[in-house]
Every structure is written in structure tokens, then in C-alpha cells.
Amino acid sequence: MFSILKHKWIFMGISFALMIVSAISLIVRGFNLDTDFAGGIAVTYEIKSDFNTEDVQKVVDEALGSHQSPSSIQRSNDDEVVVKFGYENDLKTEADRSAFSLDRVTKITDALKAKYDAEASEEDAKVILKNQDIISPSTGQDLARSALWMSILACIAILFYVTLRFEFVSGVVAIVALVHDVLLLLGLYSIMQWSVDTNFIAAILTVLGYSINNTIVIMDRIRENTRHARKESYSEIADKSILQTMNRSLNTTITTLLTIGMVYILGVKSIQVFALPIIIGIVIGFYSSVFVAGPLWATWRDSAVKAKKRA
Numbered sequence: 001m002f003s004i005l006k007h008k009w010i011f012m013g014i015s016f017a018l019m020i021v022s023a024i025s026l027i028v029r030g031f032n033l034d035t036d037f038a039g040g041i042a043v044t045y046e047i048k049s050d051f052n053t054e055d056v057q058k059v060v061d062e063a064l065g066s067h068q069s070p071s072s073i074q075r076s077n078d079d080e081v082v083v084k085f086g087y088e089n090d091l092k093t094e095a096d097r098s099a100f101s102l103d104r105v106t107k108i109t110d111a112l113k114a115k116y117d118a119e120a121s122e123e124d125a126k127v128i129l130k131n132q133d134i135i136s137p138s139t140g141q142d143l144a145r146s147a148l149w150m151s152i153l154a155c156i157a158i159l160f161y162v163t164l165r166f167e168f169v170s171g172v173v174a175i176v177a178l179v180h181d182v183l184l185l186l187g188l189y190s191i192m193q194w195s196v197d198t199n200f201i202a203a204i205l206t207v208l209g210y211s212i213n214n215t216i217v218i219m220d221r222i223r224e225n226t227r228h229a230r231k232e233s234y235s236e237i238a239d240k241s242i243l244q245t246m247n248r249s250l251n252t253t254i255t256t257l258l259t260i261g262m263v264y265i266l267g268v269k270s271i272q273v274f275a276l277p278i279i280i281g282i283v284i285g286f287y288s289s290v291f292v293a294g295p296l297w298a299t300w301r302d303s304a305v306k307a308k309k310r311a
Contacts, residue, residue, distance in 0.1 A: 022184055048125075064108070151204065
């Protein structure tokens with residue numbers, strides 16, 4: 001029978017290497033912040049004509065020019081599209097940003113009308129500007145700060161709950177596994193330069209909840225097996241517990257991936273942007289629960305026993 005604990009340094013070494021790569025990417029490349037965080041303009045258009053987001057993206061990019069920060073195009077309904085773009089770096093005052101947004105929105109509107117409204121009368125216009133939201137950089141910073149505090153408070157609550165239900169060591173191990181999951185997901189966003197928007201916050205919190213659920217199942221079995229253990233080491237207990245819960249963890253992960261996978265395959269672009277990081281996060285969460293949390297708990301407990309014997 002395959003033993004996870006006998007190969008624990010391989011699994012934890014892989015996790016450590018991926019965490020280092022993620023950390024380096026976060027330092028060197030950083031994030032591709034959406035207007036939700038960096039500030040910018042979000043404009044909603046109704047287009048009463050057949051269109052796809054790729055064509056709208058080309059029109060918007062040409063209207064903004066090569067010097068403008070990349071725009072985000074999301075199709076919200078069958079006939080509506082949301083265009084987002086950031087401010088230029090040299091805009092310091094609200095007046096400058098207002099003038100900039102007015103100029104760029106006018107250019108985008110004219111470009112879209114030129115493509116889809118070429119032969120339409122004013123009464124039968126196919127491109128209609130429905131809404132325009134200006135997001136200041138300070139609002140984006142407040143949102144980022146709130147997201148950080150939500151994640152920290154979630155980790156503190158999880159540590160308290162797991163410590164209360166199991167023990168302090170289990171709580172710390174669960175938090176380490178969560179930090180592992182979040183760091184790898186952050187690193188993936190940085191490496192791939194995916195747009196970091198409000199969907200990003202929802203994806204992170206979803207992955208946190210899924211991962212801790214998997215970890216708690218394993219910790220619960222470890223607790224039960226520890227009560228009935230006689231001469232077994234903590235590594236043997238953890239190995240046995242992980243294998244006993246493996247079928248449950250695999251079945252839960254696979255069924256969840258099948259569901260989210262169908263959402264990704266059949267969903268529109270805006271849904272796919274939300275579903276993809278959750279799919280990757282679920283896989284990472286399964287890996288950390290099985291190959292990181294359990295072995296880390298056993299290593300900690302066995303080390304404590306050895307240190308006590310030496311003392």
C-alpha cells in the first residue's frame with residue numbers, strides 16, 4: 001500500500017518550490033489590477049446587433065491607443081457589454097481624471113458606433129451608452145484593504161474553531177495549508193497576469209472554505225485514530241487517517257470539479273473568469289489537505305515526542 005508519509009518530503013518539497021516561485025512572481029511581476037482595485041472607468045453599452053467580445057476588444061483597444069492600459073471587456077447580458085479601462089499614471093487630480101474619462105468614453109462610443117451603427121438612423125441606434133461609473137484609486141485601495149482584512153479574519157476564525165474542536169497544532173497546520181493554497185493561487189494570478197477584480201476575492205474565499213473543509217475531515221479522522229492508537233507513531237496514524245479519507249476526498253473533489261467544469265465550459269466569459277481560478281483552487285486545496293496538512297501535523301508531533309525524549 002502506498003504510504004504518503006514515507007514520501008512526505010517530496011510532496012512538501014514540491015509545495016515549497018511552488019510557493020517560492022509564487023513569491024518571486026508576486027515580487028517581480030505583481031498583479032494585473034482591474035479597475036475595481038486600481039481605479040478607472042466602467043462603461044456599460046447596449047449593442048442591438050450580433051457581436052462578440054473579441055471584436056469589441058479590438059475596437060476599444062484601437063480607440064484607446066497603444067499607450068493606454070489594457071481594457072477589460074465583459075459581456076453582462078445578451079446585448080450588453082461592460083468596458084473597463086484604467087487611468088493614465090500622470091493623472092493626479094479629480095479634474096484631470098474626469099477630463100480623461102470623458103475623452104476616452106467619447107472615443108470608444110464613436111468607435112463602436114462606427115462599427116455597429118454605420119447605416120442606422122439616430123432613432124434606430126444599435127449602440128447605446130447605458131451607464132458610466134468612475135472608480136477612484138482610493139476606492140480601489142479601500143476595497144483591497146477590506147479584502148485583506150476579510151481573509152485575515154477568516155483565518156483567525158478558522159484557527160479558533162479548529163483549535164477548539166481539535167487542538168492548537170491542528171489549527172496551526174490548517175492555517176499553514178490555507179496560506180499555501182492562497183499563495184499558490186496568488187502566484188498563478190501573477191504569473192498568468194489574470195485580471196484581479198471582485199471575482200478574485202470571491203474565488204479566494206471559496207477556495208479557503210473548500211480547502212478547510214477537506215482538512216477538517218482528515219483532522220477528524222486523525223483525532224479518532226489517535227484515541228485508539230497504542231504503539232503507533234504519529235506518522236503511522238496520519239498515514240492511516242489520510243488513506244481512510246482518501247476516497248471521500250477524491251469523490252468530493254471530482255464531483256465538485258465536474259460541476260464547476262461544466263459551468264466553465266458552458267458559461268459566458270464573465271462566468272469562466274470566475275470558474276477557472278476556483279477549479280485550480282480546488283485542485284490545490286485537495287493537494288494541500290492530503291499531501292501537506294496531514295504530513296505536517298505528523299512531523300510536528302513526532303518532532304515534539306523526539307525532543308521530549310532527548311530532554
